[in-house]
Amino acid sequence: MNKVFRKIAHRTSEYVGNAWAFLLAVALIAGWLVSGPLFGFSDTWQLVINTTTTIVTFLMVFLIQNTQNRDAKVLQLKLDELLRAVEAARNTFVDLEDLSDEELERLQREFVRLRQKLDQEARKPSRDAPNEEAGEIEERAAPQPEG
Numbered sequence: 001m002n003k004v005f006r007k008i009a010h011r012t013s014e015y016v017g018n019a020w021a022f023l024l025a026v027a028l029i030a031g032w033l034v035s036g037p038l039f040g041f042s043d044t045w046q047l048v049i050n051t052t053t054t055i056v057t058f059l060m061v062f063l064i065q066n067t068q069n070r071d072a073k074v075l076q077l078k079l080d081e082l083l084r085a086v087e088a089a090r091n092t093f094v095d096l097e098d099l100s101d102e103e104l105e106r107l108q109r110e111f112v113r114l115r116q117k118l119d120q121e122a123r124k125p126s127r128d129a130p131n132e133e134a135g136e137i138e139e140r141a142a143p144q145p146e147g
Helices: 002-016 019-035 043-085 101-123
Strands: none
Touching (some): 002 043
């Protein structure tokens, strides 16, 4: 069941995510608008577009969510692999998606502080760069955050 749904979701996202699908949707809406005078702008005429768009939107929510979940998992696995492969990286970051919101906010504040510290260090005059005002800026390696 999951395999079939995944294939359907993937194919559908490819079809509806291109310019031709958008143009088809615009053409359908234009056709519906043009047909308004033929049907006297009746309640049934309005109900057709309302029902159609509601059904399509309802189904697309599930397909889009499935595609986004899959893409997020793939991206997370790739990032996990990079963290494992880079010796200087903190391997404790591999499963960040399992942390609570409070723990994620704490880590974010840690990186904000680290960035501010690096910015302050970058503004200090360097002994190794005698002509810093003329555009020579020393690139500094980011120190490893504590933890």
